[in-house]
Amino acid sequence: MEKPHILLINPWIYDFAAHDLWMKPLGLLYIASVLREEGYKISFIDCLDRYNTELLKLQNLERPKNKKYGSGHFLRTEVRKPDILKDIPRRYCRYGITEEIFIEELKKISHPDAILVTSMMTYWYPGVFRAIELLKDKFPNTPVILGGIYATLCHDHALNNSGADFVFNGNDINGTLALINKLTGIENQFRYSISELPSPAFDLYQNIDYACISTSFGCPYQCTYCASKLLYPDFIQRKPESVVSEIEYFYQKLGIKNFAFYDDALLVNSDKHIEIILDEVIKLNLYPYFHTPNGIHPRLITASLAQKLFLSGFKTLRLSLETTNKKLQIETGNKVTSEEFEEALKILKTAGFGKDGLGAYIFMGYPGKEKEEVNDSINYVTQKGIRPFLVEYSPIPGTFEWNRMIEKGIIEGNIDPLFHNNSVFLRKFLSWEESDLQKIKAMVRKGQHSA
Numbered sequence: 001m002e003k004p005h006i007l008l009i010n011p012w013i014y015d016f017a018a019h020d021l022w023m024k025p026l027g028l029l030y031i032a033s034v035l036r037e038e039g040y041k042i043s044f045i046d047c048l049d050r051y052n053t054e055l056l057k058l059q060n061l062e063r064p065k066n067k068k069y070g071s072g073h074f075l076r077t078e079v080r081k082p083d084i085l086k087d088i089p090r091r092y093c094r095y096g097i098t099e100e101i102f103i104e105e106l107k108k109i110s111h112p113d114a115i116l117v118t119s120m121m122t123y124w125y126p127g128v129f130r131a132i133e134l135l136k137d138k139f140p141n142t143p144v145i146l147g148g149i150y151a152t153l154c155h156d157h158a159l160n161n162s163g164a165d166f167v168f169n170g171n172d173i174n175g176t177l178a179l180i181n182k183l184t185g186i187e188n189q190f191r192y193s194i195s196e197l198p199s200p201a202f203d204l205y206q207n208i209d210y211a212c213i214s215t216s217f218g219c220p221y222q223c224t225y226c227a228s229k230l231l232y233p234d235f236i237q238r239k240p241e242s243v244v245s246e247i248e249y250f251y252q253k254l255g256i257k258n259f260a261f262y263d264d265a266l267l268v269n270s271d272k273h274i275e276i277i278l279d280e281v282i283k284l285n286l287y288p289y290f291h292t293p294n295g296i297h298p299r300l301i302t303a304s305l306a307q308k309l310f311l312s313g314f315k316t317l318r319l320s321l322e323t324t325n326k327k328l329q330i331e332t333g334n335k336v337t338s339e340e341f342e343e344a345l346k347i348l349k350t351a352g353f354g355k356d357g358l359g360a361y362i363f364m365g366y367p368g369k370e371k372e373e374v375n376d377s378i379n380y381v382t383q384k385g386i387r388p389f390l391v392e393y394s395p396i397p398g399t400f401e402w403n404r405m406i407e408k409g410i411i412e413g414n415i416d417p418l419f420h421n422n423s424v425f426l427r428k429f430l431s432w433e434e435s436d437l438q439k440i441k442a443m444v445r446k447g448q449h450s451a
């Protein structure tokens with residue numbers, strides 16, 4: 001009997017700004033891979049695929065305009081700004097393929113038995129809703145299952161508003177698969193463990209310039225502003241050999257050179273984990289370019305690790321500093337001190353890293369972190385000879401900081417997820433002036449230039 005046909009969708013981003021900084025729907029690609037292994041027929045539309053043939057034709061391009069390591073700009077189409085964001089003086093856009101291309105892609109697909117839609121940032125939900133609306137127009141009787149970060153962190157909002165028939169909470173891959181089975185009349189029990197899944201199905205892309213890898217899920221730390229524990233209650237590291245064969249497969253068979261690590265805690269237990277992985281990559285004579293768009297922990301960088309990071313091909317290393325304010329460092333989770341940050345920089349520079357690859361994340365708009373402190377942190381990082389990168393803070397539902405802000409009366413617990421947007425939070429809830437923001441951003445640009 002022919003196995004059911006499942007359509008997987010990665011929706012658009014709706015935001016004031018978005019950039020393809022190695023952004024792929026890793027969870028959805030894992031599910032695709034498991035379903036395929038179980039014999040299901042898979043179709044896949046990624047609204048953010050910059051290699052979509054029709055999108056390239058529309059832009060008169062043969063291939064996307066990429067930056068050095070495969071990142072680049074999405075096509076941007078201005079859309080009507082939601083009324084509650086009308087005070088934000090920026091253009092609101094949809095990023096990715098056009099709606100017309102999406103509808104044409106749907107026409108090419110035979111009738112699916114179930115549709116899986118993923119979601120990322122909570123405040124990108126308008127793209128999810130629009131995708132579900134168009135899917136329901138085309139396949140009105142096919143059940144739509146929504147999962148991913150927005151569906152987990154804003155579960156009730158998604159249940160009440162998304163139009164999906166089922167909304168999944170968390171990362172229970174066996175539960176998702178059991179639901180698909182139930183909906184499609186298949187009797188089968190899945191017993192996959194998150195650390196032993198088949199490699200994510202990057203081969204579903206006709207062309208691809210980078211792959212994303214998670215060598216672990218979750219984080220053993222518990223910073224007050226972070227949602228890692230809500231998404232992955234346990235910290236789980238994959239077997240190093242399975243990560244190495246994944247890298248080798250993507251590199252040799254799919255020709256992928258750039259790899260972005262999605263780990264929240266890549267360097268934890270490094271001698272038993274990442275160092276073993278990197279030793280193997282070096283031994284295999286692979287020459288990948290590795291990137292850490294999620295910051296890494298400066299405290300965990302040793303001389304031996306730094307050398308392996310350098311020799312195995314790390315090109316973009318972002319260090320999580322967030323603030324140089326000692327009190328805030330401790331209050332928010334004590335994951336790093338400025339002394340540890342300086343020591344890590346020294347070690348990395350000795351290992352061979354130059355200013356081009358190194359950067360540090362700095363929070364802007366964190367309640368209690370005044371504008372002057374943001375300036376101090378930027379100056380500090382720039383003086384250390386590396387590039388500052390701003391993270392515009394916004395609270396994430398369910399975190400300690402989220403609850404603290406409700407208690408302090410800064411936000412209400414039921415604010416629309418559009419207000420979680422980092423471009424919105426500090427303007428609307430902390431009353432930052434546009435001129436302050438622009439001054440700080442100019443300082444960062446100067447710091448990035450001069451570092």
Ligand code: SF4
Nearest residue numbers: 219221222223226264
């Ligand atoms: S160390 Fe990073 S990932 Fe871990 S809890 Fe803190 S912010 Fe989150």
